[in-house]
Amino acid sequence: MITNPFKTTTSILAFSALLAFNSGFAQKNTKNTKDAPVFSNFVYQGKDKIYDENPLKEGEFYSPILQGCYPDPAITRKGDDYYLVNSSFSMFPGVPIFHSKDLVNWKQIGYVLDRPSQLKVETAGVSAGIYAPDIKYNKHNDTFYMVTTQIASGIGNMVVKTKDPAKGWSEVKKLNFDGIDPAIFFDDDGKAYIVHNDAPDKGKERYSGHRVIKLWEYDLEKDDVIPGTDKIIVDGGVHPDQNPIWIEGPHLYKHKGKYYLMCAEGGTGDWHSEVIFTSDSPKGPFIPANNNPILTQRYFPKDRKNKVDWAGHADLVEGPNGQWYGVYLAVRPNEKQRVNTGRETFILPVDWSGTYPVFENGLIPMKPTTKMPKGVTNQVGKNGFLPNGNFTFTDNLSTPNLDYKWIAMRGPRENFINVSKDGTKVIPFTTNIKAQAPVSALFHRQQHATFDATVTLKYQPKSEADLAGITCYQNEKSNYVFGVTKKGNDTYLVLERTEKSGSKLLASEKIDVKKPIQLQVTAKGDDYNFNYSTDGKSFKNLGGTVSGDILSTDVAGGFTGALIGLYSTSGNDVRP
Structure with a gap:
């Protein structure tokens, strides 16, 4: 209880x-905004x-x-x-x-x-x-x-x-x-x-x-x-x-x-x-x-x-x-x-x-x-009304006034975003997702037990302190980070799990980011998968199936639900 x-x-x-x-x-x-990651073409699909x-x-x-x-x-x-x-x-x-x-x-x-x-x-x-x-x-x-x-x-x-x-x-x-x-x-x-x-x-x-x-x-x-x-x-x-x-x-x-x-x-x-x-x-x-x-x-x-x-x-x-x-x-x-x-x-x-x-x-x-109340017509998901049930939310992230669904943590999103016709730049803070402080991440609520969330990322990290990608977030001590970072002259995709006992690198893979890539998280109940695509067609998994236990309040504590974040930091501590 x-x-x-x-x-x-x-x-x-x-x-x-x-x-x-x-x-x-x-x-x-x-950082200068020209180096910031650009997120575009976000698609969330509920499949309960x-x-x-x-x-x-x-x-x-x-x-x-x-x-x-x-x-x-x-x-x-x-x-x-x-x-x-x-x-x-x-x-x-x-x-x-x-x-x-x-x-x-x-x-x-x-x-x-x-x-x-x-x-x-x-x-x-x-x-x-x-x-x-x-x-x-x-x-x-x-x-x-x-x-x-x-x-x-x-x-x-x-x-x-x-x-x-x-x-x-x-x-x-x-x-x-x-x-x-x-x-x-x-x-x-x-x-x-x-x-x-x-x-x-x-x-x-x-x-x-x-x-x-x-x-x-x-x-x-x-x-x-x-x-x-x-x-x-x-x-x-x-x-x-x-x-x-x-x-x-x-x-x-x-x-x-x-x-x-x-x-x-x-x-x-x-x-x-x-x-x-x-x-x-x-x-x-x-x-x-x-x-x-x-x-x-x-x-x-x-x-x-x-x-x-x-x-x-x-x-x-x-x-x-x-x-x-x-x-x-x-x-x-x-x-x-x-x-x-x-x-x-x-x-x-x-x-x-x-x-x-x-x-x-x-x-x-x-x-x-x-x-329904007598005389009411169900327009849910139509004519600007919010959807419910199984629905798909698509956002190219290029509209100056972002959808109300997008929220920040502990401070205004305007402090770290720059919206253009190409998508939304998430300008990194020096703090990372593990800080009890404002974080540079745009969050969307997880609204289904079974869902897919996919986003296109255009980003070339300059150092190992730079990272951008997706976070699945319950709090600063309970989250997954799935993102692109640097090691030496090479660029890596990494998957890290953080829980109360500490953080653990689950998988990493060398990746070419000269062109935009797609990052994806899928969930089916307690089973989460983190996938990526470099050709916009086929997806490859990184790290296998992992547990969503740390994204639940009965494990992580607190009163909130899980969030899916478009995240960047110049204080990265995930090492491939």
């Missing part, structure tokens, strides 16, 4: 202080069997709606417009934001935190940075709010605002309370509240994983909680006598005159669940429903086919025609129970005709398809 690494508020603050120590860090390009075996029928769409590392979804509505955000940790830009008119067809409209002034993660661990964002629209002042926890640079809990989510967000306003996972709620009378996960009062922690949910009144003029208004509204969880762990990810709602508090419980691993409480007041007391949990996958055989697991951390929204829906995270392990694709965003209809909301089919083994 994976649980939160920050057991107390004190540890969060200490961690933030450690990161803040080097908050002025900024990596610089060290589950989609071949479960073709869509009339009136269906696939869930997850966001495949790959898009965890901790939160959603809001203004009129007919829906906006969804996800955790982004130390990826840059941060907090991807998506828009839909119908909850089926989605477009990414950008990122909430798209400037270094908003996101200070230069020295943060991959699974630090941005945790559990919440987005809510306040009809009383026609303003969108995004609150989250930034585990970096001493920022902690924070808020940004906008009138239009597609036109940029304000600078960060630090919020004065401890804990993590804040969510904001706007009541009918115009008052606002914050709920969040926190440690128990000092001296009252009963067991490891004991957490509480706190509520604060929120001052909309000052954009901060009102001192002295904090109150513990849940202590431990649904059954305090059973020592429930990690009550977190809270959201507050008002429905038919009553207040509902929905939270994740059980940690983010295989005991994850979603639970619900109700009250006549936003300040409680909150009484748990008798039918908790209302969403989980923890009760089913571990060897079930097409397993979806770890379901929880949900948010609710009223959809078209008054039908409620819930977005939530879950994972789809491969045949060896690895979770290389990370925690993804799923959706289910919610029945709220009774006292409590109930996720339809949220307490049975989950299926890959979901019924």
